[in-house]
Amino acid sequence: xxxxxxxxxxxxxxxxxxxxxxxSEQSYVERRQFGKFLVLTSGAMFAGQVxxxxxxxxSKTKTIVWPRKAVALVNDLTxxxxxxxxxxxxxxxxxxxxxxxxxxxxYSQKCTHLSxxxxxxxxxxxxxxxxxxxxxxxxxxxxxxxxxxxxxPKVELELRGGQLIATGISVFGxxxxx
Amino acid sequence: xxxxxxxxxxxxxxxxQSCVNACGECGTHRGVSMIHLDYxxxxxxxxxxxxxxxxxxxxxxxQVCPADAIKKGEDGVVRSALKPRCIxxxxxxxxxxxxxxxxxxxxxxxxKCDMCYDRTSVGLRPMCATVCPSQALMYVTPxxxxxxxxxxxSNTFHFGNQTVETKVFMYLPQGExxxxxxxxxxxxxxxx
Numbered sequence: 001x002x003x004x005x006x007x008x009x010x011x012x013x014x015x016x017x018x019x020x021x022x023x024s025e026q027s028y029v030e031r032r033q034f035g036k037f038l039v040l041t042s043g044a045m046f047a048g049q050v051x052x053x054x055x056x057x058x059s060k061t062k063t064i065v066w067p068r069k070a071v072a073l074v075n076d077l078t079x080x081x082x083x084x085x086x087x088x089x090x091x092x093x094x095x096x097x098x099x100x101x102x103x104x105x106x107y108s109q110k111c112t113h114l115s116x117x118x119x120x121x122x123x124x125x126x127x128x129x130x131x132x133x134x135x136x137x138x139x140x141x142x143x144x145x146x147x148x149x150x151x152x153p154k155v156e157l158e159l160r161g162g163q164l165i166a167t168g169i170s171v172f173g174x175x176x177x178x
Numbered sequence: 179x180x181x182x183x184x185x186x187x188x189x190x191x192x193x194x195q196s197c198v199n200a201c202g203e204c205g206t207h208r209g210v211s212m213i214h215l216d217y218x219x220x221x222x223x224x225x226x227x228x229x230x231x232x233x234x235x236x237x238x239x240x241q242v243c244p245a246d247a248i249k250k251g252e253d254g255v256v257r258s259a260l261k262p263r264c265i266x267x268x269x270x271x272x273x274x275x276x277x278x279x280x281x282x283x284x285x286x287x288x289x290k291c292d293m294c295y296d297r298t299s300v301g302l303r304p305m306c307a308t309v310c311p312s313q314a315l316m317y318v319t320p321x322x323x324x325x326x327x328x329x330x331x332s333n334t335f336h337f338g339n340q341t342v343e344t345k346v347f348m349y350l351p352q353g354e355x356x357x358x359x360x361x362x363x364x365x366x367x368x369x370x
Contacts, residue, residue, distance in 0.1 A: 021240040023249040
């Protein structure tokens with residue numbers, strides 16, 4: 001067996017060193033191996049950052065065409081009531097709120113902290129996330145207090161012929177995206 | 179223990195089973211003996227030999243272990259299987275040329291002699307060597323071994339084409355430098 005080690009095929013040598021029978025050999029790291037590890041991992045991290053930057057840049061330059069979707073009739077909601085609807089996809093829950101007689105607002109229902117469903121608090125006139133007491137403004141969706149890191153995405157509404165139509169999504173502070 | 183070596187002298191074994199029982203009484207593996215006491219041919223001879231782990235330089239048991247469970251320390255002692263790694267596949271049991279590893283099926287763990295690592299690492303002699311009444315198992319310095327015995331011990335064994343060098347020494351018949359083991363030849367019985 002002893003002569004097998006030196007004579008074993010080249011592709012077997014690395015794992016024989018990595019999983020050496022001798023406990024001292026197993027934990028031994030060569031300078032070259034360590035250097036390789038450093039270069040490869042930092043290279044991979046750099047490539048990941050570049051990829052994220054490219055992705056961000058691509059999403060900024062691309063104009064998103066939002067679908068138009070009839071959400072509710074004007075008379076569906078009483079003042080202070082809220083209704084859940086799906087926009088833009090069938091799994092994206094949003095919350096339509098009738099704040100006053102003539103004012104309707106809609107926001108994504110997914111809290112930006114840990115994706116709990118936010119609810120409308122009619123007495124405080126804020127959007128509240130019951131999981132960790134996050135509060136969002138009903139005016140523009142910015143974070144009033146609590147752990148959420150970003151404002152709630154707002155659904156743009158259009159009133160046409162007694163029907164409320166969702167026309168796009170914008171985020172407070174990021175300008176119009178649609 | 180630094181400077182101490184293990185010596186096995188099969189010719190002095192009287193088959194008393196002291197080592198087997200002493201091994202089983204060790205606190206770290208109570209009730210499980212890791213030493214083999216082999217009787218050769220009871221019909222013709224009373225000869226017996228104790229078989230401890232020989233702690234090979236290049237341990238076959240560890241080489242064949244698919245789970246990397248058997249490790250050799252810097253002191254040359256081949257340890258028993260690591261409990262979290264051993265998958266009870268018995269590869270080592272089949273591969274060891276000396277037949278040392280034992281599979282504890284109910285524990286799903288291979289256990290073998292590790293030269294009483296808990297004792298020798300703190301300056302005590304292995305259990306079996308402390309109880310052997312005929313000094314068939316000795317744990318002494320090479321100088322002490324040379325003073326006690328005229329024969330020269332060997333740690334080289336030939337199993338067919340495989341040469342095994344071990345940490346443990348064995349006293350061989352006078353004039354032999356290495357033990358040639360031909361299992362097929364020894365097992366051969368002409369048709370009667």
